[in-house]
Amino acid sequence: MARRGEQFAGLTVALVTPLKDGQIDEDALRKLVDFQVESGTESVSPVGTTGESPTLTHEEHERVISIVCEQAAGRINVMAGTGSNSTAEAIRLTKFAKGAGADAALLVAPYYNKPTQEGFFQHYKAVSEAVDIPIVLYNIPGRTAKNVEAETVARIAEACPNVVAVKESTGSMDQASQTLSLSDLTVLSGDDSLTLPLLALGGSGVVSVVGNIVPKDVRAMIAAWNAGDIAKAQEIHHKLFPLCRDLLGIATNPIPIKEAMAELGRDTGEVRLPMTPLDAGQRAALRATLKTYGLL
16 A cells, blocks of 8 residues: 655654753754764654653754754755644644744644543644644654544544654554554554564554664664565564663663763763653663673
8 A cells, every 4th residue: 555654664763852061962963963864864853752852941842943954954854843732832833843844743642631532633633734744643642641543543644634644652563553454644663672563564664762873773674674584674673672672661761862872972861850860770781781782
C-alpha cells in the first residue's frame, strides 16, 4: 500500500536540547543538526519529549524550532514538536513552526486533561484545518495517560488529509497492526527497541533517541530491512538493543541520552528540574554500556 507521509520514512532523530548554565546552548544545537545532516539522517525532530519541551518557556520552544530550521536550511527535514493539551496553543505553535520553515509538525496527544476519543478527533481536526502543514500524530499513552485508539487514528486520517503519519509509542504491536490496517498513514516507531518489529508489520521507520549518538547504525538497520537482508537487520537490532534499553531504561528520557552525549563530548549533560542527573551507579552502568558498544 502506498502511504501518505512517506517523505518522513527512515530515521528521524528526536533531538536533545543542549543546555549550558541553565540556558539553551545555541552553538551546540546547531552542531547537532549538522551532525545529523552529515550522518545522512532523513529528519530531525526538535522540542519533543527528548528535547525537554515541558521545561522550556514558550519563547525558548520557538527559538529552538527557529534555530533548527535555520541550520537545517533544506538539507534535512524538520519535524517540529508543536503539541499541547490546549488545542488553541497547539494551533499557535504549529502556525509558528510552519512560519519558521518546518517541514512537518509532531503533535503529541493532549495530556493530563484526558480527552475522550471524540476530543482527540476534534483536537487534531482543528489543528489540521487551521494550519496547512504535514502533521504527525504522536501517541504515547505512558506519558499522556490516555490512548488514541486505532479506530480514532483512522478516523482522523480520513477527515484530515494533512495528517500524514503516526509516531507509534504505545508499545503495542496489536495497536500498530490495527493502525496500519485501518489507515494509509506512515507509521514510525516511537520506541527504538521496537523499530525492527514495527518494520516487519509494515512500518516505515523510527523517531529515535539513540540516533542522537549512533544514527548511521539505526539507518543501516532500516536499510538492511528495506533491502530484504533480514539477517543483517536482526544483527544490527541485537547490537543496538542494549544501548536502546539503557538509554531509555536507566532513568527517564532524556536523562540517559544527555549523559551519554556528555561522555562523548557532545553535550554538557545538563537537564532542567524536575529532571535530575544520573547517580554514580547509574552513570557507571551507562558508561559500561557505551564501552561495550565501542563508543568509549
